[in-house]
Amino acid sequence: MKEIDALNLPEDVRYAEDHEWLRPSEDAARIGISDYAQDQLGDIVYVELPAVGRRLTKGEEFGTVESVKAVSSLYMPVGGEVTAVNEQLAEAPELVNTDPYGQGWMIEVKVTDVAEVAALMDRAAYLKALGG
Amino acid sequence: MRAPLGTTGLILNEPLLWERGRPGRRGASLPAADVPPSPMDPELCGDGPDFPDLSEVDLVRHFTRLSTWNYGVDTGFYPLGSCTMKYNPKTHERQAALKGFAAAHPLLPAPLCQGALQLIWELERDLAAITGMDAVSLQPAAGAHGELTGMLVIHAHHQHQGHQRSKIIIPDTAHGTNPASAALCGYRPVAVASGPEGVLEPSAIAAVMDEETAGIMVTNPNTLGLFETHIREIAAIVHDKGGLVYADGANLNAVMGIVDMGAIGVDVIHLNLHKTFATPHGGGGPGSGPICVRRRLEPYLPVPRVAKAGERFHLEADRPLSIGRMGAFHGHFGVMVKAYSYIRSMGADGLRRASELAVLNANYVKERLKKDFHLAYDRPCMHECVFSDADQAPFKVTTLDMAKRLMDYGFHPPTIYFPLVVHGAIMIEPTETESKADLDCFVAAMQAIAEEARTEPETVHSAPHRTKVRRLDEVLAARKPCLIG
Incomplete structure (x- = not known):
């Protein structure tokens, strides 16, 4: 398990309390889970994602992520419509471990209310929430 | 001072049966045919299944070697939390093997299997007495099936009240199968976090309980091994809004004959005979997951029910409010004999x-x-x-x-x-x-x-x-x- 100061927490994404990240964008904001989350879960073996076109509200479950230890729910950091899902994760779930903010992205959404994006944590606030 | 348990010894490797077999080996030698061959319908002919050719000694050594790789509660300590891996006394196997039980056909008419029906009837009443509930169904095949049966009873109750509900409260210290059982009945699980003491706080339940909520599924003692000390208050909150309290009784081994589930507000509880009542688990199973209910829910229990008239037992199926059958015949009868044997010997x-x-x-x-x-x-x-x-x-x-x-x-x-x-x-x-x-x-x-x-x-x-x-x-x-x- 990584020490807090060894975590990779990029500045260009915003973070939710449930450890999802969102990279703000006009019409296709990508969502995944943070380095902290993937590190805590351990080796990820399966990722279940929603159908494209689904509308979900902030806090609603958009999928599950399964590691050797447990199955965990994934929650929407903001409300929006799912415009794309990362099909690669079906064959290579380990991308969430190896590249959580890049190839390990999970879904792309068209955000309903940009104010919800602003309400998410930046790097400093998330780091503080993790106790760093 | 005892020598340490863990050691190494001669543990034999064993290949798959397909690798062990050789073409032409067999368990018995048949004499040469002394009658003319009679051709079979070609439609019935073809390649058989891919089974290896083995001698009897091949087969016996194969499974005997595999058995030495096993570890069970008969081998040693098995502290698998939440599974109650208690010892299963061997006398239970003896009672279950009694010919009148073991050889009884499940389609025997009631007058010809009075002993089996009497055992079911008496075991239902024993389990009711142990839990403080009123009526029992032994049909569910194991724990999660019992949960489903219990939730179907709750669903039938709300249907009969004229207003079906959409949600069910499930604490984070409940057993993992609870949300699935509720979802199969069309209820959406609403998760509630336990308090800082590891038990549920009444205020957390009051905050989510409403008239659209069918009830709560609470595991008590919970999966932290803690008794839900506020259960009566929580049950009152749920009942006030017309909901019902489902208790997951997988952890009953802590409270047999100590907690009166009826008195603390439980409406339905399932038991795991293969945990609490010392019948074998897993490969030695099967399980059995009876449900116990309060009197007002009895009409919804699965049919057929064993009933007693005078000194005779019979089966009753004419119960219009029943949720119907939950399995073939009467449930896992052999397990019931073992549980009955346990209860009567204890x-x-x-x-x-x-x-x-x-x-x-x-x-x-x-x-x-x-x-x-x-x-x-x-x-x-x-x-x-x-x-x-x-x-x-x-x-x-x-x-x-x-x-x-x-x-x-x-x-x-x-x-x-x-x-x-x-x-x-x-x-x-x-x-x-x-x-x-x-x-x-x-x-x-x-x-x-x-x-x-x-x-x-x-x-x-x-x-x-x-x-x-x-x-x-x-x-x-x-x-x-x-x-x-």
């Missing part, structure tokens, strides 16, 4: 004593180990206690590492990474089976592992060392499962 005082000793054993392990392992909730527990790997984190030793290392010491590992509310959980349920001497051996092994974590963490990381196979690649197995030989 008696009321014996059952209560078993629960008391199960709780005492868990508290003994908890107190002995809490200096070496972080205790998630440091308060008296029921039949199981939950530690975590927080104290080993500085040495990068995890719960999984320690569970694997425990096998080197000759013990089955406890339940790990459950319940989810405790990070890196190590869930130990010793049951009443173990003597103090055996518990002390286990405690000594756990303490030795804690010491190894501090002084030689690599030994723990690379465990197990003495087992037939070393650490398996669980990640590869889960990502790329190989489902054929």
Whole structure:
């Protein structure tokens, strides 16, 4: 398990309390889970994602992520419509471990209310929430 | 001083039967045919299944060798939390093998199987007395099937009231199958977090309970091994809004004959005969998951029901409010005979004593180990206690590492990474089976592992060392499962 100061927490994404990240964008904001989350879960073996076109509200479950230890729910950091899902994760779930903010992205959404994006944590606030 | 349990010995390798077989081998030699061959309908001919050719001794050695790789409660301590791996007395097997039970055909008319029906009828009443409930159905095949049956009863109750509901409250300390059972009945699970003491707080239930909520599914004692001390208040909140209280009775081993489930507000509870009532688990099963209900829910129980008229027993199916059949015939009858045998050989005082000793054993392990392992909730527990790997984190030793290392010491590992509310959980349920001497051996092994974590963490990381196979690649197995030989 990584020490807090060894975590990779990029500045260009915003973070939710449930450890999802969102990279703000006009019409296709990508969502995944943070380095902290993937590190805590351990080796990820399966990722279940929603159908494209689904509308979900902030806090609603958009999928599950399964590691050797447990199955965990994934929650929407903001409300929006799912415009794309990362099909690669079906064959290579380990991308969430190896590249959580890049190839390990999970879904792309068209955000309903940009104010919800602003309400998410930046790097400093998330780091503080993790106790760093 | 006893010698350590874990050791190495001559453990034989054994290939798959397909690799062991040779064309032409067989178990019996048949004489040459002395009648003319009679051709078969070609439509019935073709390649048979791919079975290996084996002699009798091939087969016997194969399965005998495999059996020596096994570990069960008859081999040693099996502290698998939440599973109640208690010893299964062998006398139960004897009663279940009695010809009148074992050879009874399930389609026998009632007048020809009075003894079997009487056993079902009496076992229902024994379970009602043990739990403080009014009526019992023995049909459900095992625990989760019992949950589903119980939820269907609750669903039928709301339907009959004229207003179906859409949600069900499920605490984070409930058993993992609860949300699935409720969802199968069309209820959306609403998760509620337990309070800082590890038990539910009435205010948290009051905040989510409404007239659209069918009720609550509460595991009591919960999966932290703690008794839900506010259960009466919680039941009152649920009942006030017209909801029902479902109790997951998987942890009944802590409270047999001690807690009156009816009096604390439970409307439906399922039991696991294969846990609490000492019938075999898993490969030695099958299970049995009876449900016990309060009087007003009895009309919804599955049919047929065994009924008694005078001194005779018969089956009743004409119950218009019943949810119907939950399985073929009467449920897992052989398991019922074993549970009945257990209850009758223990008696009321014996059952209560078993629960008391199960709780005492868990508290003994908890107190002995809490200096070496972080205790998630440091308060008296029921039949199981939950530690975590927080104290080993500085040495990068995890719960999984320690569970694997425990096998080197000759013990089955406890339940790990459950319940989810405790990070890196190590869930130990010793049951009443173990003597103090055996518990002390286990405690000594756990303490030795804690010491190894501090002084030689690599030994723990690379465990197990003495087992037939070393650490398996669980990640590869889960990502790329190989489902054929």
